[in-house]
Amino acid sequence: MSWLTATYAIESEPERIGERAQALALEQSIECPLEAVGDRRILDEIVARVGSIAQVAERRFLVEVHIAAETIGANPAQFINMVFGNCSLWEDVQLVDLDLPAQVLETFPGPRHGMAGIRSLLLAPARPLTSTAIKPQGLPVSELVRICSTFALAGVDIVKDDHGIADQAYSPFAERVPVCQAAVAEARSITGKNVLYAPNLIGTPRVLREHARIAREAGVRAVLVAPMVVGLPAFCDLVDEFPEFVYLAHPSFAGSARIAAPLLFGRLFRLFGADAVIFVNYGGRFSYAPQVCAALAQALRAPWKHVRAVCPVPAGGMLLERVPELLDFYGPDTMLLIGGNLLIARDRLLERTREFVQAVHEHEFSAPASGPGFLDLLAQVP
Amino acid sequence: MSWLTATYAIESEPERIGERAQALALEQSIECPLEAVGDRRILDEIVARVGSIAQVAERRFLVEVHIAAETIGANPAQFINMVFGNCSLWEDVQLVDLDLPAQVLETFPGPRHGMAGIRSLLLAPARPLTSTAIKPQGLPVSELVRICSTFALAGVDIVKDDHGIADQAYSPFAERVPVCQAAVAEARSITGKNVLYAPNLIGTPRVLREHARIAREAGVRAVLVAPMVVGLPAFCDLVDEFPEFVYLAHPSFAGSARIAAPLLFGRLFRLFGADAVIFVNYGGRFSYAPQVCAALAQALRAPWKHVRAVCPVPAGGMLLERVPELLDFYGPDTMLLIGGNLLIARDRLLERTREFVQAVHEHEFSAPASGPGFLDLLAQVP
Numbered sequence: 001m002s003w004l005t006a007t008y009a010i011e012s013e014p015e016r017i018g019e020r021a022q023a024l025a026l027e028q029s030i031e032c033p034l035e036a037v038g039d040r041r042i043l044d045e046i047v048a049r050v051g052s053i054a055q056v057a058e059r060r061f062l063v064e065v066h067i068a069a070e071t072i073g074a075n076p077a078q079f080i081n082m083v084f085g086n087c088s089l090w091e092d093v094q095l096v097d098l099d100l101p102a103q104v105l106e107t108f109p110g111p112r113h114g115m116a117g118i119r120s121l122l123l124a125p126a127r128p129l130t131s132t133a134i135k136p137q138g139l140p141v142s143e144l145v146r147i148c149s150t151f152a153l154a155g156v157d158i159v160k161d162d163h164g165i166a167d168q169a170y171s172p173f174a175e176r177v178p179v180c181q182a183a184v185a186e187a188r189s190i191t192g193k194n195v196l197y198a199p200n201l202i203g204t205p206r207v208l209r210e211h212a213r214i215a216r217e218a219g220v221r222a223v224l225v226a227p228m229v230v231g232l233p234a235f236c237d238l239v240d241e242f243p244e245f246v247y248l249a250h251p252s253f254a255g256s257a258r259i260a261a262p263l264l265f266g267r268l269f270r271l272f273g274a275d276a277v278i279f280v281n282y283g284g285r286f287s288y289a290p291q292v293c294a295a296l297a298q299a300l301r302a303p304w305k306h307v308r309a310v311c312p313v314p315a316g317g318m319l320l321e322r323v324p325e326l327l328d329f330y331g332p333d334t335m336l337l338i339g340g341n342l343l344i345a346r347d348r349l350l351e352r353t354r355e356f357v358q359a360v361h362e363h364e365f366s367a368p369a370s371g372p373g374f375l376d377l378l379a380q381v382p
Numbered sequence: 383m384s385w386l387t388a389t390y391a392i393e394s395e396p397e398r399i400g401e402r403a404q405a406l407a408l409e410q411s412i413e414c415p416l417e418a419v420g421d422r423r424i425l426d427e428i429v430a431r432v433g434s435i436a437q438v439a440e441r442r443f444l445v446e447v448h449i450a451a452e453t454i455g456a457n458p459a460q461f462i463n464m465v466f467g468n469c470s471l472w473e474d475v476q477l478v479d480l481d482l483p484a485q486v487l488e489t490f491p492g493p494r495h496g497m498a499g500i501r502s503l504l505l506a507p508a509r510p511l512t513s514t515a516i517k518p519q520g521l522p523v524s525e526l527v528r529i530c531s532t533f534a535l536a537g538v539d540i541v542k543d544d545h546g547i548a549d550q551a552y553s554p555f556a557e558r559v560p561v562c563q564a565a566v567a568e569a570r571s572i573t574g575k576n577v578l579y580a581p582n583l584i585g586t587p588r589v590l591r592e593h594a595r596i597a598r599e600a601g602v603r604a605v606l607v608a609p610m611v612v613g614l615p616a617f618c619d620l621v622d623e624f625p626e627f628v629y630l631a632h633p634s635f636a637g638s639a640r641i642a643a644p645l646l647f648g649r650l651f652r653l654f655g656a657d658a659v660i661f662v663n664y665g666g667r668f669s670y671a672p673q674v675c676a677a678l679a680q681a682l683r684a685p686w687k688h689v690r691a692v693c694p695v696p697a698g699g700m701l702l703e704r705v706p707e708l709l710d711f712y713g714p715d716t717m718l719l720i721g722g723n724l725l726i727a728r729d730r731l732l733e734r735t736r737e738f739v740q741a742v743h744e745h746e747f748s749a750p751a752s753g754p755g756f757l758d759l760l761a762q763v764p
Contacts, residue, residue, distance in 0.1 A: 023667065030518030031546055032722030037518055039525070046520030071519060071550060077584045078548040081611050081634050085545065086698075088637030089668050136412030136419055137453060138428030143421070163467065164413055166460040168453060202459045204615040204622075205587035229463050231613010233586040240586075252463050255470030258637040285405065286471050316468075340414030 001045055002069040005099040006083045009260075010061050011092035021050045021063045024093065027086045028067055046071060062096065074107035076272060077233040088258055096260040098267065105271075105305055112243045113275045114308030115301070115333055121221060121246065122157050122194045128332045130155075130360050131248075131313060132353065133339035134180070135162035141176045147349070148180045151342075152187030152195045154353035158276075158335065159184060160224045161200035163250045173199070173211050178218040185219065198222035198248050205234045212242045221245065226252040232272055239273030248313065249274035261292050266299025269310075276311035276335060281326070284317030290329070297330055313337050320352065323359040328366060336360060383427055384451040386486050388465045389479035391642075392443050403432045403445045406475065409468045410449055428453060444478065456489035458654060459615040470640055478642040480649065487653075487687055494625045495657045496690030497683070497715055503603060503628065504539050504576045510714045512537075512742050513630075513695060514735065515721035516562070517544035523558045529731070530562045533724075534569030534577045536735035540658075540717065541566060542606045543582035545632045555581070555593050560600040567601065580604040580630050587616045594624045603627065608634035614654055621655030630695065631656035643674050648681025651692075658693035658717060663708070666699030672711070679712055695719050702734065705741040710748060718742060 006028070012020045029048035030037060037043055051064030072079050084095045111117075119125055134147050144165070151159045159180075167173040177199045184197040201211050201223050208230060215223060223245045227235040229252050239247060249269045259268070265279045277300055280286035282293045297312035312330060315337035326336060338356055345352035388410070394402045411430035412419060419425055433446030454461050466477045493499075501507055516529050526547070533541045541562075549555040559581045566579040583593050583605050590612060597605060605627045609617040611634050621629060631651045641650070647661045659682055662668035664675045679694035694712060697719035708718060720738055727734035 027667070029546070030520065031544055032517050032725055036722050036725035036728070038728055039521060042518055042520040046518065068520075070552065071546065073548060073550045075548055075585050075589065077586060077589075077611050078550075081545065081548070081584060081608065084637070085608070085611065085634035088635050089633060089662055089698075091637075091669060135414050136424055136428065138412065138424040138450075139421060162413055163463065164411070164453065166455060166457055166463070168455045168460075170452065202463060203457050204459060204619040206619055207457065207459075207615075226463065226467070229459050229467065229615075231616045233589075233611075234613045234616045237586040237588055251471060252467035253470050255466070255473075255640040258640070280471055285409070287473060316471075340418050343414055343418035346418070346420055 002101040002103040003049075003066040004069055004083070004101055004104050005051060006065050006067055006095060007097035008063050008065065008087070009056075009094040009096050010063055011059050012061060013059065014055065017053055017061050017063070021053055021065070024063065024087050025050050025065050028065060028082060029071065031086065069101055069103045072104060076108070076236045079104070080232060084259060094258055094260060095263060097263055102305075105307070108271050108307070109273070110271060110307035111247070111273055111275045111310055112239065113246050115275075115311045116308065118246055118275055118311055121196065124157065126332060128327055128360050128363065129157045129311065129335035130357050131158040131160060131335050131337040132156050132342055132356075133160050133162045133337065134165065135339060135343065137162055137164040137168065138170060141171050141179060144171055144176060145179050145183050147343075148197065149183040149187055150349050151353055152184040152197070153191060154350050155191060155193050155357040156195060156353060158196045158198055158222060158248070160198040160248060162339070163200055163202075163224060163226055163252050165200050166202045167207070167211070174214050177215055177220065181218045181220050196222040196246065198224045198246070200224045201238070202226065202229060205237065208234060208238050209241065212238065212245070216242065216244065222248060224248045224250055226250040226254075227269055227272060227274070228252065228254040232268070236272050246275045247273060249277045251279055261288060262295035262299050266296040270300055271307060274310060276313050278313040278315050278337060280316035281314035281318055283322075286316050294329070297334070301333055311335050315339075320356055320359065323356065324363055327360065327363045332365060384483040384485040385431075385448040386451055386465070386483055387433060387481040388447050388449055388477060390445050390447065390469070391438075391476040391478050392445055393441050393474035394443060395441065396437065399435055399443045399445070403435055403447070406445065406469050407432050407447050410447060410464060411453065413468065451483055451485045454486060458490070458618045461486070462614060466641060476640055476642060477645060479645055484687070487689070490653050490689070491655070492653060492689035493629070493655055493657045493692055494621065495628050497657075497693045498690065500628055500657055500693055503578065506539065508714060510709055510742050510745065511539045511693065511717035512739050513540040513542060513717050513719040514538050514724055514738075515542050515544045515719065516547065517721060517725065519544055519546040519550065520552060523553050523561060526553055526558060527561050527565050529725075530579065531565040531569055532732050533735055534566040534579070535573060536732050537573060537575050537739040538577060538735060540578045540580055540604060540630070542580035542630060544721070545582055545584075545606060545608055545634050547582050548584045549589070549593070556596050559597055559602065563600045563602050578604040578628065580606045580628070582606045583620070584608065584611060587619065590616060590620050591623065594620065594627070598624065598626065604630060606630045606632055608632040608636075609651055609654060609656070610634065610636040614650070618654050628657045629655060631659045633661055643670060644677035644681050648678040652682055653689060656692060658695050660695040660697050660719060662698035663696035663700055665704075668698050676711070679716070683715055693717050697721075702738055702741065705738065706745055709742065709745045714747060
């Protein structure tokens with residue numbers, strides 16, 4: 001018998017935490033009162049068990065719950081269901097960590113390429129990487145291609161669609177993707193520098209598959225997917241059916257207040273097959289604290305059995321001027337994603353994008369990054 | 383040109399709300415600074431617009447944002463992306479309402495059966511309905527069938543799998559579902575009363591399809607699906623490919639703090655094809671207020687163009703003793719779901735389940751329900 005350990009942060013009065021923890025364990029296993037269970041095996045092998053309970057603030061506790069691996073099987077949807085199904089409906093409960101036994105971990109192949117695979121495709125073995133986004137949506141295909149081509153000519157490593165670019169009438173997927181891919185191929189033949197175009201796959205599972213086929217036929221090697229928008233299980237199917245793609249995971253719809261960001265983006269997206277994970281950087285348009293970002297990046301890169309290390313991609317209101325600060329913060333195994341702050345250059349887009357690429361390529365790291373551990377960082381998260 | 387209106391609750395200092403609203407509108411449309419946009423058409427037809435801003439508490443505002451229908455197309459995933467994509471990452475933003483123009487609404491067929499279809503299948507034109515859950519998971523198939531059969535013999539309308547019962551080694555789907563379906567068919571031939579067995583479909587899209595086929599071949603007419611676990615777009619595909627099933631939507635993984643529960647469960651699950659929606663009842667194991675439950679039930683049943691009315695299914699720690707109170711609260715167009723509180727009877731399961739069925743069938747409504755409107759109720763939600 002094998003158990004996974006899920007750690008939940010629970011807001012509770014101290015005198016009620018034992019009862020709350022026990023209720024959570026029942027909710028995430030048999031979902032009925034213990035008195036309804038007559039079967040010894042269920043009590044011994046199926047009912048989840050409360051492990052340690054640690055008080056971390058006046059009304060905040062970290063509660064470990066051991067959940068039977070047998071209740072999951074090799075089913076990513078059931079995995080979600082068992083670790084954060086009904087208990088996600090308690091507004092004062094947050095899922096903050098998971099410790100998975102071999103029996104569960106082995107059912108996930110993890111990323112097919114990871115950081116090393118991306119570096120290999122880009123022929124960039126050690127330096128930090130660059131990425132940008134084609135936007136805004138609403139532009140006709142001819143304009144999107146022009147922007148894509150400019151970014152590629154400027155030497156960006158991965159040029160991705162904005163995550164709002166889907167299959168709209170003004171820029172249909174089947175029309176847009178082959179010409180953008182052709183544009184980066186042409187740029188590559190001019191500059192001699194490898195570059196990947198990553199179109200946005202978004203839709204129901206049938207649309208995802210259809211679009212993935214179109215992309216593959218066009219020679220595309222990387223794609224953008226928002227796992228929470230398409231659904232984590234659909235993302236798993238996609239990675240499994242199209243393992244040749246490098247997957248950039250986008251955080252859209254992942255409002256992660258209920259699952260700690262370092263866990264959701266840093267470990268679950270990785271486990272489910274993302275090769276690079278886009279997340280909102282500190283000090284940008286969003287509200288993550290630096291220690292959350294550091295914990296998240298560390299979770300993506302930490303050794304984890306057979307699960308390949310993944311490339312962190314901080315994004316969201318990033319400024320060209322912050323490149324040195326951000327590279328020192330995240331270290332070289334990072335891809336910086338700057339979109340809007342390049343596009344404001346308009347007619348000088350090529351020049352400004354070149355400045356971005358140059359700033360990243362020429363950055364000199366003061367010292368190798370060596371921050372605090374994942375749980376130390378998590379403990380600092382408000 | 384056509385626009386949908388999304389209403390967000392934003393926690394903000396009063397002096398910053400205008401700027402926050404504008405940032406949200408950009409985030410949910412072009413996702414880049416306005417100064418990066420040179421194209422007049424984008425500014426006029428694609429950039430989302432802030433509508434009314436209403437202060438509802440000291441630091442809480444309701445902000446209407448008009449989003450161009452054209453940015454969505456007929457794509458449920460892109461629909462999610464555009465109404466609550468990146469802005470879900472702001473922890474102080476909640477999506478609370480949606481007003482959809484015909485152009486968007488027409489792309490969703492909605493429930494294929496709805497309340498009326500369920501009543502017709504059950505030959506129960508007017509009375510409130512009953513439902514229960516086979517549990518706990520971990521039991522062998524022989525035991526699950528025994529419980530299923532007992533519930534059906536007692537006269538329950540819909541006997542569903544517990545949402546934790548997936549395809550585990552101890553009760554494989556392909557083995558379990560045909561025999562449970564046969565058990566309810568046999569019970570029906572004994573009692574003369576219609577009854578539906580609803581197995582739990584959970585997995586990646588490929589598993590969902592495979593299991594749906596097995597269920598259909600076994601003669602199953604209703605299924606349980608947790609749309610947030612499998613992913614809303616995968617749920618759409620499933621309903622589209624297997625329209626013959628009555629879909630009971632389960633709230634697992636839907637931790638709805640970031641999307642108002644009445645909107646997510648009451649309108650989005652309905653829009654995406656659920657025929658009956660399970661949600662956590664007030665005063666049970668979860669924390670919803672009565673006015674949230676009332677707003678949710680009302681949203682499921684309110685007239686909405688071509689989108690059929692759907693059956694509310696309050697659940698979660700429901701007690702047999704509360705049946706009269708709950709029926710008076712929810713009215714006759716409701717299905718009560720009681721699981722654990724029946725199973726505690728153990729050897730008296732048949733008798734206790736009969737008491738439940740009898741209490742529901744014989745309930746006399748004091749007066750027709752006529753509560754406050756949806757937005758009135760929402761306004762009361764803390």
